[in-house]
Amino acid sequence: xxxxxxxCETNGVGIPRHNAAMxxxxxxxxxxxxxxxxxxxxxxxxxxxxxxxxxxxxxHENPHADLKISDLLKWQAALxxxxxxxxxxxxxxxxxxxxxxxxxxxxxxxxxxxxxxxPVGGVKRLANMLVGQLVKIMPELADVAAWHTVGQRxxxxxxxRIVERTIPDNFFNDSLR
Numbered sequence: 001x002x003x004x005x006x007x008c009e010t011n012g013v014g015i016p017r018h019n020a021a022m023x024x025x026x027x028x029x030x031x032x033x034x035x036x037x038x039x040x041x042x043x044x045x046x047x048x049x050x051x052x053x054x055x056x057x058x059x060h061e062n063p064h065a066d067l068k069i070s071d072l073l074k075w076q077a078a079l080x081x082x083x084x085x086x087x088x089x090x091x092x093x094x095x096x097x098x099x100x101x102x103x104x105x106x107x108x109x110x111x112x113x114x115x116x117x118x119p120v121g122g123v124k125r126l127a128n129m130l131v132g133q134l135v136k137i138m139p140e141l142a143d144v145a146a147w148h149t150v151g152q153r154x155x156x157x158x159x160x161r162i163v164e165r166t167i168p169d170n171f172f173n174d175s176l177r
Contacts, residue, residue: 026064030086032075033061039079049078105144108134112146 036046047057060067060075076083081098111134115127135142 028063029066030063030072032086033063035079035081035085036061039081041079046075046078050074101138104134104138104141108138108141108144109147112144116146 036043043054043057043061047054050057050060052060059065060071072083072086076086079086085098108131111127111130115124115131118124118127
């Protein structure tokens with residue numbers, strides 16, 4: 001007579017029950033990493049926004065990590081997506097409102113770029129009308145800038161991060177020698 005090994009345990013009163021946890025993979029709890037990548041946000045950037053180390057942000061992104069609701073709400077605010085998009089177990093794109101908002105943002109950037117580069121005349125007036133119509137539909141687009149032509153430009157009022165660094169006192173003395 002042969003024996004068969006079963007994956008079961010008793011429920012406290014001697015009745016065996018199947019232990020699903022031993023056979024199944026851990027349940028996916030969220031999709032923070034997927035949404036972050038779909039949004040085009042780097043791990044370093046999200047870690048800064050959440051005031052976490054990169055390692056902590058990576059641990060949060062583990063789809064099997066059981067996070068507190070307060071942590072999920074912080075991620076939701078940092079990524080600017082509905083909370084449902086972080087919890088839904090789907091491979092599809094982001095929700096319709098978020099996708100629509102992203103499309104409107106791209107259209108506004110294009111309209112502003114046309115307005116900036118168009119010569120004085122009809123095209124400039126049409127681009128200006130388009131910008132006005134887009135702002136009427138979605139007022140938060142009013143402050144959107146045009147696409148950058150090369151790299152990311154700063155206004156003269158903005159200061160780069162290089163200014164935050166201090167230059168050692170001996171830098172100028174050593175370079176003059």
